[in-house]
Amino acid sequence: MKKYALNDITFFQYIFMIHGSQLGFGLLSLPADLAKSAGTDGWISLLFGWLLAILGSLITLQVMKKHPDLTVYDLLPRYFGRVLGAVMNVCLIGYFLLGFFIAFSALIGFFKVELLSNTPNFLMVLLFLLPTYNLARNQVRILGRYAEISFWGFLWLSLVYLYPLKDSHWIHMLPILKEGWGPVLHGIKTTGIAFLGFEISLVLYPFLKHKEKAAAGIIIGNSITLVMYMIVTVVSFLFFSPDDLLSYEFPTLKVLKVMEFRFLERVEIVVLVAYVFLSIRVWTHYLFAATFGISRLLGKQDHKLFVKLVSIGTLLTYIFYKPSFHEMGNMLGMFGHLGWVTAFVFPCFLLAYTSIIRRKEGGR
């Protein structure tokens, strides 16, 4: 029963969809978040966060492997019965919707603060929603293509970050582990939100053409994310004084403010705009995962209608609800905690549960 065979995605599309769902939430504030708890040793926390993300991903894969042709939405009713399964599906859909909304709002917030301070919110929402709708209404394969092409198309962004290195001070990194392991371990908590997104493979897995490569793909996807984060984190640490780093909300952008060419100034604006093309992946993937879930839940074939409904809902929400910049920050933090539960605890629980059930069945 190959339900999703017509829409399978290649190995590379899988990698970049995982990576694309991750890169977005935390990138702009990551260096400051890390430095807040671990100082310039924050990069070690980042490594640990990456290890944890890989662990979570592999556990997820172990669960999905048992039924290679089912998404999590088909899986839950199968194991927990129709009612309980539906309730869990609704929770999961809620989580993805929240992820969509928060990632989307966060970017609107950045734009409002950094670039278009006078433009009303709902116009910006409209501006970003149109391409989002256009992308999310398609099937997985189109999302995968976008994820891949935007990765290659915007790889030059990481080269831009080499420029501030001319004012770098490697000595900021020393001494390594200046306060011991405590702060470093504490810093792992903040990397959670940065690596969130790999839980998308709960939905993606059945679409993957070559399932034997799934583990490799998810590790590569996580590692690409790690490299991106590592670049911005280390560059920020080298560039800003450790005594001053904490006073910036978005060191990732601030570090580019010193770029100045004869023909171009304020490169950070260009980067911020390019960044939209990347982080649109985060919320479209979440939106897709959620609307796809709704269509499963209601037994519909097409999720287009629900994308439409959610988009309109978002626009309406923004007409009445105007979150301040700080509220968005808090929401992001809250979602980080929720994400840990969904991305780590939930797969672990599923794995344990499915193993027990299977053993029981085997015993019979």
Next chain:
Amino acid sequence: MNRFCQAVLVILIALGMALLPGCYDQMNLEDASIALMLGLDVDNNGQFLVYTQSPVFSREAKEKTETVMVTADSIRLSRAKFDAVFTGITTGGKLQTILIGKRLLQKKEWFTLFDMFYRVPKLTETPRAVVVDGSVKDIFEFKPGDKPRLSLHMSKLIDTANMSDITVLTNLQELRRQMKEKGMTPSLSLIKKGKDDVLVTGTALINKKNTFAGQLSLQESTLLLILQNQINGVPSLVLDFGPAKEEEDGGNETEATVKNVIAIDITSYKRKVHTGFSNGKFSFHVDLHFNIVITTLQRMDSMSKREDKPAIERMITSALTKDIDALISKCQRASVDPFGFGLYARAYQYKSWKSVQNEWDKAFAEAEVGVHVKTSIKSFGVLE
């Protein structure tokens, strides 16, 4: 019907698109008055003064720049007053240079005036921060006939002076780093209004209390850049070996016009800092290894042979050691650390650093700093 629906949809989308561009944040160039240079100073009554200069894009205007001075309580407030005078709306996004009067640097809180530049994303952080020895007004009123637009001339002046290693280049972002960094004190380019020109006179030093603490000459600035490891290209140094006496016709000895001088180019150098801590004091040993090219041997006729290379190397080494030692002890006396030795203290003696990090200026004043110079002459030029 279906086609009609589609047409309506297309029109709706087109209308929507018309709304979408950032119309709310647009600014027409004709409406903008682009401040290229900003000056901050204090007058005799302690009143804060803000100067600004912007180019005028008009064929009818005789003067191509407009300069305005206002008194204000903050830079942001001054903008309203500028708008009242200038043709356009003042924008600070293209600032090139910020001139800070030396008198303003005597006020402890001067740096808080700059808060706006870091807070408002629309402003740039690339303008060069420059200290003016004297009144900022003199510079803003200066209209050189043989120079480009003053505001562009100023930024070019500082950039090229930094390129030839005679002063530091501190932009706003770097200034903030140096102000906030516990392990160092800021250093800024220093300029002065001469009779018919503006000249770079070296480097201004600022202490941990955020006030002006002294200045360095051009050659000292070069040495500072060497110790900061911020050298661009090939710096030149002129080493003076005492006043030469010359006999006039009558037999009287007077000071010579042509002095005993060796001029060198430092083609490359290595710097290594060893950090130690003992008896409650930090100690830094700086190993400097210079590869140099001799560019002038003035009045050194007796030593111009290649066999004298070791002797000349020794002379240069001792002269450089003396100059660098003098520079460091000058800074220690003034309790400033523009070199950033505190960064080394943090990196290599973290435990001891933690207890003194908030009063690094005192700790540095007491620290032992030794310089060990090694020079190797790579070339005497093309003269035998």
